[in-house]
Amino acid sequence: MFNEFFSEQYGRRNPNARLFHELLEATSRVVNLVEQKDAQHSDRVALNCLRLARRVGISDQITLAQVYFAGLLHDIGEIGVPDSLLYKKGKLSEEEFQVLTTHTAVGQQIASQIPVLATAARLILWHHERWDGTGYPEGLTMDETPMLAQIVSLCDAFDNIRRGGLFSKPEDWDSELMRFAGIQFNPSLVRPLIELTEEGLADDTECSPEDEEVLNAMELQEDVIAQLREDYVSIIVNFLLALLEAKHKESALHSKRVARLCQRVGEQMKLSEQELQTLVIAGNLHDIGKVGIPNSILDKPGMLNDMEYKVIQKHPQYAATILEPLSGFSEVVAAVLHHHERWNGCGYPGGLKGDDIPLLARVLHLCDLADALTHLRSVPKHFAAEQVRYVIEDGFGSYFDPDISRFFEEDALEVEKLEDDA
Amino acid sequence: MCNSIEFATFPHFFSDTLRFYRHTNVVYLNTVVGNTEQFIKRNFRVRVITNTVLPGAYEYDLALIENDRFLLSNVDLRRIQQLADVMDFDASQSEAVKRNGVMLPSGFCEYEREIKKLPVFDRTRYHRATLHYFLWHLAKYYLINSGPNDRGLRLSEAVRFYLREIKRPFRSNREVNESYQRIDRETLENIAARVLIVDVPPAQGYGALPPFIQVREVLVNEQFSLPGILPSGYFFGSHFDSEDDYIDWMSEFLSHCQHMHLWLLIVRDVAMLKGLGKMLEAMNRRSRSFSHPITEAHSFNYLVSQPA
Numbered sequence: 069m070f071n072e073f074f075s076e077q078y079g080r081r082n083p084n085a086r087l088f089h090e091l092l093e094a095t096s097r098v099v100n101l102v103e104q105k106d107a108q109h110s111d112r113v114a115l116n117c118l119r120l121a122r123r124v125g126i127s128d129q130i131t132l133a134q135v136y137f138a139g140l141l142h143d144i145g146e147i148g149v150p151d152s153l154l155y156k157k158g159k160l161s162e163e164e165f166q167v168l169t170t171h172t173a174v175g176q177q178i179a180s181q182i183p184v185l186a187t188a189a190r191l192i193l194w195h196h197e198r199w200d201g202t203g204y205p206e207g208l209t210m211d212e213t214p215m216l217a218q219i220v221s222l223c224d225a226f227d228n229i230r231r232g233g234l235f236s237k238p239e240d241w242d243s244e245l246m247r248f249a250g251i252q253f254n255p256s257l258v259r260p261l262i263e264l265t266e267e268g269l270a271d272d273t274e275c276s277p278e279d280e281e282v283l284n285a286m287e288l289q290e291d292v293i294a295q296l297r298e299d300y301v302s303i304i305v306n307f308l309l310a311l312l313e314a315k316h317k318e319s320a321l322h323s324k325r326v327a328r329l330c331q332r333v334g335e336q337m338k339l340s341e342q343e344l345q346t347l348v349i350a351g352n353l354h355d356i357g358k359v360g361i362p363n364s365i366l367d368k369p370g371m372l373n374d375m376e377y378k379v380i381q382k383h384p385q386y387a388a389t390i391l392e393p394l395s396g397f398s399e400v401v402a403a404v405l406h407h408h409e410r411w412n413g414c415g416y417p418g419g420l421k422g423d424d425i426p427l428l429a430r431v432l433h434l435c436d437l438a439d440a441l442t443h444l445r446s447v448p449k450h451f452a453a454e455q456v457r458y459v460i461e462d463g464f465g466s467y468f469d470p471d472i473s474r475f476f477e478e479d480a481l482e483v484e485k486l487e488d489d490a
Numbered sequence: 491m492c493n494s495i496e497f498a499t500f501p502h503f504f505s506d507t508l509r510f511y512r513h514t515n516v517v518y519l520n521t522v523v524g525n526t527e528q529f530i531k532r533n534f535r536v537r538v539i540t541n542t543v544l545p546g547a548y549e550y551d552l553a554l555i556e557n558d559r560f561l562l563s564n565v566d567l568r569r570i571q572q573l574a575d576v577m578d579f580d581a582s583q584s585e586a587v588k589r590n591g592v593m594l595p596s597g598f599c600e601y602e603r604e605i606k607k608l609p610v611f612d613r614t615r616y617h618r619a620t621l622h623y624f625l626w627h628l629a630k631y632y633l634i635n636s637g638p639n640d641r642g643l644r645l646s647e648a649v650r651f652y653l654r655e656i657k658r659p660f661r662s663n664r665e666v667n668e669s670y671q672r673i674d675r676e677t678l679e680n681i682a683a684r685v686l687i688v689d690v691p692p693a694q695g696y697g698a699l700p701p702f703i704q705v706r707e708v709l710v711n712e713q714f715s716l717p718g719i720l721p722s723g724y725f726f727g728s729h730f731d732s733e734d735d736y737i738d739w740m741s742e743f744l745s746h747c748q749h750m751h752l753w754l755l756i757v758r759d760v761a762m763l764k765g766l767g768k769m770l771e772a773m774n775r776r777s778r779s780f781s782h783p784i785t786e787a788h789s790f791n792y793l794v795s796q797p798a
Contacts, residue, residue: 131786162661166532173502190784193502200630201702202655205502205533207525209630210702212498214785246642250631251651255640 070301073345077396078300085395087296088287091182091304093393098311099140101360101386102147108273109227114139116223116261116270118279121216123260129285130292131187131216136282137179138191138220145175145192148314151362169204172196174314181307184292187216195220198252211254222253222261226270241265304394305349308356316366319355322439327351329435336475337431347428350403354432357386357404381416384408403428407436412466422469430469434460434476437467494700495788496758497522499689501529503782504754504792508534508685511752515539515683519673519726522696522703524550526689526756528659531555537665539681541673543726544719546622546706551669553619558662561617566610567653570624573608574649577601581641586634590714591698592705593634597645602629602709620656622710627652629705672721675746686750690766692759693736695720695729737765741773748773748797755793763791770795 078085099110117139121132146154149171153164160168172193179189194208194217201209203221213221229244242262249255264270275283286292296303313320330351334344358366361383365376372380388405391397406420406429413421415433425433438456460473499520508516508530515537518527524547527540531554540551562570579597587596602625605611611621631648632641643651670677696716699707707714720728730736747753753775757763763779770777770793777795784790 186783187786190782200627201525202627202659205529206498206500207528208498208500209494209525210700211494214495216785243642250641 069299070305070345070349072341073349074297074301074396076342078297082395086287087293087300088184089283090394091296092283094304094390095137095182095307096140097390097393098308098359099144101390102144102311109231110140110143112273113142113220113223113227115273115275115279116226116264117219118282119264119269120219120223120257120261122278123264124215124219124257126216129282130289132282133286134185134187135191135216135219136279137185137188138195138216139223141175141179141185141188142192142195142220142224143171143175144178144311145171145173145314147178147311147359148174151364169196172205178307178310178314181310182303184286184295190214191217191220193217195224197221199254200251203252215254218254218257222257225252226261301349305352308353308390311359312356315359316363319358319366322443323352323355325439325443326354326432326435329439330431332477333431333435333472333475336477337472343428346399347403347431349397350400350407350428350432351435353387353391353400354404354407354436355383355387356390357383357388359390360386381408385417399426399428402426403432405429407432409433410467411469415467425469430472434468434472438476494702495784497696497700497703499523499526499756500782500784500790501526503790504687504756504794505529505533507752507754507794508536511536511685514685515681516685516687517541517678517681517683517747517750518687518689520547520689522547522691522699522727523689524554526687527551527555530687531663531667532661535663535665536685538663538667539670539683540668541670543672544703544707544716545671545714546626546703546708546710548669548671549619549622549710550626550706552616553623554659555667556669557616557619558660558667560657560660561614561620562610566608569608569610570605571646571649571653573604574601574646577604578644578646580644581632590704590708590712592629592701592708594629594705595632595634598628598632601645620660622706624652624656625709626706627656629709630702633701633705635701672725675743678746679749682749684751685754686744686747686752687754687756688744689756690740690758690762691727693730693733693762696727733762733765736762737769740766741769744769744773751796753777753793753795755795757791757793760789760791763793766793774798 103109114136118132118136121135126132149168153160153167156164172195176189176193179185179192191214193205194213197203197206197208197213197217199210201207225248226245229241242265245253245258245262249258261270309320309323312323327348330347331344334347339347361380365372365380368376384405384407388401391401391404403426406418406425409415409418409420409425409429410433411422411425411430413419438460441456441459457476460468460476512535516530517539518530519541520526522544527538530536531538538555540555542548542551577597577600579595581595584595584597586593587599589599605621605625610617612618628648631643699716724730724735724739730739744753755766757766767777767779774797775795776798777793779791779793781789781791
């Protein structure tokens with residue numbers, strides 16, 4: 069779908085890009101943004117999964133890499149759970165618990181957007197199964213749950229025991245694990261994990277050369293790279309959109325509409341094919357930084373207070389942080405980072421003015437606002453499509469580059485509305 | 491030793507299909523496992539009607555599908571705990587007893603006998619089923635696969651833990667659910683349901699059950715043996731001499747369910763898919779299959795069918 073973009077950015081300009089490592093780094097940054105409670109939890113679980121799997125005799129590098137990714141992304145589905153529930157103190161009600169249990173399936177759906185991580189996605193689905201069959205989502209008993217998923221489950225629980233707060237004493241960790249062997253965990257995995265902790269390996273959050281080798285193995289795997297090269301940009305866009313959809317569906321739908329609007333405006337401007345594709349990608353991903361913004365702010369009815377406004381203003385920077393590791397996405401990053409800059413210089417985050425704002429960011433800003441005026445719930449007053457041109461030219465004229473706003477056609481908004489209704 | 495994964499069912503993979511069928515009746519025919527019916531009851535707004543072959547699986551369904559509430563009173567729970575305190579043992583010190591294919595600590599077997607003597611055990615069939623469910627969890631914990639049992643919890647601790655734990659899966663879906671054991675064809679014909687889910691057993695029948703399922707059956711029937719429990723002639727889970735015989739039997743059996751709109755067949759044996767597809771075509775139903783890999787070596791297949 070984004071062939072021109074890929075061949076320009078990764079074929080001609082950057083032929084030696086390490087696609088898998090880029091993806092890994094971007095994914096890692098997403099996880100850190102999503103996990104506000106403890107940013108290092110997933111990193112620790114991922115490394116412990118890798119080490120435990122190796123300790124119990126799994127030597128295939130690709131399998132080990134899948135376990136690592138399952139550990140890294142195991143809680144990614146929590147993005148779909150309301151913050152009020154995730155941070156709730158005290159016991160969850162039955163209904164709240166039911167909502168929480170959906171995070172495994174949501175996580176699986178998000179991770180499965182990256183085809184090379186299909187195995188990891190399945191492991192994410194089962195990482196809350198218990199040895200005695202009382203886990204979720206499927207209630208699998210003992211070794212009905214695949215061994216790799218048992219490893220993720222154990223390492224996740226172990227990390228939760230270790231970060232148990234002031235009252236979690238290191239000398240109790242082993243006995244706590246042993247206590248739940250045969251109940252929550254496969255007893256044959258507990259002993260090797262305790263050995264790892266005794267050797268100090270379970271505390272080490274730095275990748276050893278041996279661990280690096282596993283991740284490098286994925287980069288050397290021809291079929292993995294071939295699969296990535298085939299549809300790399302679409303994979304990234306779909307993965308990030310799935311993530312945004314789980315977090316805040318309205319924002320994901322808005323992003324898709326903005327991408328289509330961008331395409332229409334870009335075509336009117338006679339942009340090159342490569343620029344057009346860059347613009348569409350930026351349109352799809354311009355709000356991806358909202359994965360780091362609490363739902364309580366995103367869904368707040370009415371006006372935001374100053375504090376909340378400052379938090380939501382961080383989303384372009386968050387988006388840029390996620391996309392920066394992708395070496396071919398530098399122009400997308402620039403457009404996304406500056407998509408709230410205004411022509412008169414009163415925008416954010418940089419307060420850029422006039423031609424200092426990248427061209428694609430100016431187009432993106434126009435389409436973003438046009439769609440927000442007609443669709444978004446958070447905008448106090450909705451406008452009909454035919455009124456938007458008037459609003460853009462007269463009401464917010466100083467916000468936009470006049471050379472670009474003349475390319476804007478309200479027909480495009482009508483089409484978007486019809487597509488939405490359909 | 492058989493591979494447990496071959497007995498497992500992964501209901502999550504067909505849940506998207508079921509989401510279209512809210513507020514309806516779902517018939518689930520299975521032979522051995524128990525997690526799928528619970529998954530359906532918990533996640534979908536449907537009335538669940540289950541049928542099993544094994545007595546232990548039936549007890550499970552009685553406790554968790556037909557019954558909605560945790561029936562044991564605080565007095566019952568105290569009595570069960572008291573008994574465990576009196577009969578407390580350390581698994582590593584207790585002698586192992588072999589019972590019909592499974593090994594358990596002798597201390598557990600004595601405790602089980604005493605539990606079954608309590609008046610609450612015979613109060614209603616749902617009380618009995620609930621206690622069987624509780625004993626099954628304990629038995630799984632103390633199940634000895636090889637070598638000495640090194641389980642960390644003493645009996646009194648394990649009982650205290652599971653008396654708290656087992657309350658969780660008891661819940662109502664605000665429907666009147668039913669459980670049957672070896673449902674007859676006439677009853678099947680008279681059930682007004684829109685969805686039929688069949689956990690298709692292999693044509694060779696089930697040779698041996700995984701230990702954690704075997705122990706559930708042994709707790710319900712000390713003399714349990716899989717071939718012995720199946721009725722004479724061909725039946726769900728029994729051995730068929732040829733694939734054609736199996737398909738013919740299935741076809742005859744399913745002809746009593748033609749009034750049910752959607753059929754979802756859970757097919758473990760990939761080689762059977764073609765034959766089952768043809769069978770469905772002959773029954774004037776269109777079908778499609780979909781597959782999900784579970785591990786590198788194992789994948790799971792489903793056939794969805796509707797009237798043509």
